[in-house]
Amino acid sequence: MSPPQKAIVLRVEKTSIHDGAGLRTVVFLKGCPLSCRWCSTPEGQADTVELGLSKHKCDECRICVDVCSEACFSTDIDGSCSLDRRECTYCLACVETCPRSAIQVYGREMTDRQVIELISRDEIFYFHSDGGVTISGGECLAQAEFVQSVLKECRTRGIDTALETSLLAPWQALALVVPHLTSLYVDIKHSDSRTHRELTGVGNERIWENLIRLDRLDQELPVVIRIPLIPGLNDSDANLRQTLERISPLKKVQSIELLPYHRLGVATYADLGREYALKDLHPPSPDYLREREDFLRAQNTAIPVTIAG
Ligand code: SF4
Numbered sequence: 001m002s003p004p005q006k007a008i009v010l011r012v013e014k015t016s017i018h019d020g021a022g023l024r025t026v027v028f029l030k031g032c033p034l035s036c037r038w039c040s041t042p043e044g045q046a047d048t049v050e051l052g053l054s055k056h057k058c059d060e061c062r063i064c065v066d067v068c069s070e071a072c073f074s075t076d077i078d079g080s081c082s083l084d085r086r087e088c089t090y091c092l093a094c095v096e097t098c099p100r101s102a103i104q105v106y107g108r109e110m111t112d113r114q115v116i117e118l119i120s121r122d123e124i125f126y127f128h129s130d131g132g133v134t135i136s137g138g139e140c141l142a143q144a145e146f147v148q149s150v151l152k153e154c155r156t157r158g159i160d161t162a163l164e165t166s167l168l169a170p171w172q173a174l175a176l177v178v179p180h181l182t183s184l185y186v187d188i189k190h191s192d193s194r195t196h197r198e199l200t201g202v203g204n205e206r207i208w209e210n211l212i213r214l215d216r217l218d219q220e221l222p223v224v225i226r227i228p229l230i231p232g233l234n235d236s237d238a239n240l241r242q243t244l245e246r247i248s249p250l251k252k253v254q255s256i257e258l259l260p261y262h263r264l265g266v267a268t269y270a271d272l273g274r275e276y277a278l279k280d281l282h283p284p285s286p287d288y289l290r291e292r293e294d295f296l297r298a299q300n301t302a303i304p305v306t307i308a309g
Pocket residue numbers: 057058059060061062063064065081097098099100101102103
């Protein structure tokens with residue numbers, strides 16, 4: 001038996017209906033080479049376990065100040081609690097003793113076998129709903145050996161497998177996991193590399209190289225392109241048209257989903273002690289989303305375009 005693979009798992013969500021066909025178990029891994037300005041899972045970006053402090057839940061009891069052997073907690077002049085993560089050993093004593101559940105831990109190390117055991121508990125749902133397992137992130141290709149091991153075991157058991165990715169990874173990582181996939185979801189943030197770098201911290205050359213190389217594989221692999229629609233940042237006519245022009249020749253692309261901008265992760269930035277870059281940006285209206293969807297459909301594309309909901 002091969003030695004167990006390990007990964008930092010952010011969370012495992014059961015019976016999801018948003019990340020592929022049917023009912024799915026979604027395994028979110030930590031670690032991402034991008035830092036999208038709109039990222040709604042900032043707790044998925046670092047490839048390590050992290051602590052969050054929800055100040056609005058804290059009643060200033062100071063138990064954490066007493067329990068932390070590394071003096072990570074202090075109280076501010078106004079009595080509110082502060083967390084300095086630099087000396088944290090992740091002993092989790094504070095998480096376990098906080099009476100208000102104001103301290104959360106993001107991520108835990110798990111083996112492939114532990115994750116497969118969790119997945120296997122829901123096998124009955126997959127078969128009755130034509131669902132399966134989706135591996136997501138962060139950027140799950142950053143832990144490709146682990147992903148390969150989980151996907152391979154799923155396929156051995158006849159479980160449908162999907163992957164959500166930015167495709168920002170070495171081709172070797174993709175080569176490990178793609179043979180064990182039944183479908184692939186690719187997020188495309190911007191067609192222009194310079195703007196992509198401004199918005200996400202990295203250029204997009206490797207993403208497009210990987211997408212084109214994937215398309216040339218003999219393997220049958222339906223690909224869904226997902227475009228996060230961020231008002232004023234990547235939703236212009238020019239960018240959508242150019243993205244479509246680059247996607248249209250690809251044989252494996254089955255559909256395009258527009259992912260409406262939302263603000264669900266904003267509170268998590270505060271819990272992590274980070275600033276949210278798009279503080280003043282509001283989610284687009286349903287009318288505006290429909291207009292963008294119609295715009296793409298009007299570009300003479302054979303690829304179906306929908307708004308993910
Ligand atoms: S133990 Fe929890 S509620 Fe008490 S001060 Fe610390 S964070 Fe706040």
